[in-house]
Amino acid sequence: MSIKNTTSIFVDCHVFDSGFQGTRTYIKGLYFELIKKSDIQFFLVSSNPDHLASIFGNHSNVTYLKYRYQNKFLRLLIDIPQIIKRNKIDFAHFQYTVSPIKRCKYIVTTHDVLFIDFPEYFTFFSKIVNTFLYKQSAKFSEIRLTVSEYSKQKIQQHFALSNYLITPNAIYDAFFQEYDKEQIKAEVIEKFSLKNYIIYVSRWEPRKNQQMVLKAFIDLKLYKKYKLLFLGNDTLSNQRYDEVFNALNSEIKNEIITLKNTDLRTMLLLLRGADASVYPSLAEGFGIPPLESVAAKVPTICSNKTAMSDFTFFEDYYFDPYNQDDFNQKLQKILTQNVVSDFEIMSQKIKEKYSWQKSADILYQQIKKHE
Incomplete structure (x- = not known):
């Protein structure tokens, strides 16, 4: 005492x-x-x-x-x-x-x-x-x-x-704040030359499963309309991702962007400006990024494994990170359907629970x- x-x-x-x-x-x-x-x-x-x-x-x-x-x-x-x-x-x-x-x-x-x-x-x-x-x-x-x-x-x-x-x-209050999507997109275009893009916020490790996002980007020919943005620092090299990426032609590679060492303000700006956010991690002790993107009302799909299985409010926006077809279908859904209202409801649930x-x-x- x-x-x-x-x-x-x-x-x-x-x-x-x-x-x-x-x-x-x-x-x-x-x-x-x-x-x-x-x-x-x-x-x-x-x-x-x-x-x-x-x-x-x-x-x-x-x-x-x-x-x-x-x-x-x-x-x-x-x-x-x-x-x-x-x-x-x-x-x-x-x-x-x-x-x-x-x-x-x-x-x-x-x-x-x-x-x-x-x-x-x-x-x-x-x-x-x-x-x-x-x-x-x-x-x-x-x-x-x-x-x-x-x-x-x-x-x-x-x-x-x-x-x-x-x-x-x-989740920090900043993620829940209201913002003008078009104004944010204009700022992202000006600062990063990014117009339409899909974002994955995570450091680089094999368990983060970045190759699943890359495969969907190729399979669905999303590179014709979108860019793919990976936001996160290196921890461990992901050989499976490297193998898929290195086999691509330069035209597709040019549509894939990796940013590291960004601050919170930049991350929030890029998250808000995204058309969709994905989180295909295979194993997490918690898993903050998908909650942050939903808090910002960005259409998001999330892995249903390990600690992320606690995020039951994802419902139809869950996918099996070992099933590429499941991921592809869910990604197509949030890119082609008007689902913003679903994520407004989910954002409120996150605010109440966490x-x-x-x-x-x-x-x-x-x-x-x-x-």
């Missing part, structure tokens, strides 16, 4: 030192809400605290600190224990992996254990190491969190641990419980 007037929380924010990913969205959404709690003092730490401050803003109960080491293991073994001791931290919140030198109570969010059920998409070494590290990190932690019912069931099954609470990802405030309240109650 802390003897200070306020409870202090260290938040490992090293993911903000690299490109967009789900864990970064999670921390940002969760702590945007949680820092409104004046009875908690927050210590947000990364290699670039000025960048963190530009994201979260200046608050009397938030202190930004800088890591000395870029290396993950030096950070966990040296940096973090020293920061916790020096600032008399009560709780430390980590994503996946905690520091083995424990000097306060731990909160860990294990977003998924996909590497166990889908080893073909991960290296053998990473599977062995992550299975050990994630399980030990969970054992070390007083508060165990995950982001979906699917992930909760899989983690408890593989780690034989219980007491996991779900703090779901949610809320950062709700997730922050769950964590806040756990912190109070474990003080």
Whole structure:
């Protein structure tokens, strides 16, 4: 029990030192809400605290600190224990992996254990190491969190641990804001020379199944009317996509665009300007992008596997990511039929179900419980 007037929380924010990913969205959404709690003092730490401050803003109960080491293991073994001791931290919140030198109570969010059920998409070494590290990190932690019912069931099954609470990802308000489609399209044409296009927002990995979108683009001859836009950074090379792409002639290749290292504002602009959004991922611990595109009322089709099976409001806009014909038919539907009203209804359902405030309240109650 802390003897200070306020409870202090260290938040490992090293993911903000690299490109967009789900864990970064999670921390940002969760702590945007949680820092409104004046009875908690927050210590947000990364290699670039000025960048963190530009994201979260200046608050009397938030202190930004800088890591000395870029290396993950030096950070966990040296940096973090020293920061916790020096600032008399009560709780430390980590994503996946905690520091083995424990000097306060731990909160860990294990977003998924996909590497166990889908080893073909991960290296053998990473599977062995992550299975050990994630399980030990969970054992070390007083508060165990995950982001979906699917992930909760899989983690408890593989780690034989219980007491996991779900703090779901949610969607930023900006995605729900009204906008003029024609005005957005004009801006996209001016900035990117893109008129009619299909978008897939995701980093590059084999499990993201980019080749399914490319095959549909070819099979349906969509290149005659549309461009295909892939928006996301590289994580792992996708050999199956490369094989399909390299076999194309230059005319079709010219209709395929890949953009990386974009900021949130650019991503939102390109998403709003799209004629259709697709999400054929084979495995996810949650899956934020299809919810973001529906929130923006962009006609969207989504994989019905793993954690995305929780998105039941997709109904007729679900597809089997192992079935190319199913994907092609659903893509044709959203490109040729007037379905905007369906996505306006779905957008409202997402807004009601997924809320950062709700997730922050769950964590806040756990912190109070474990003080």
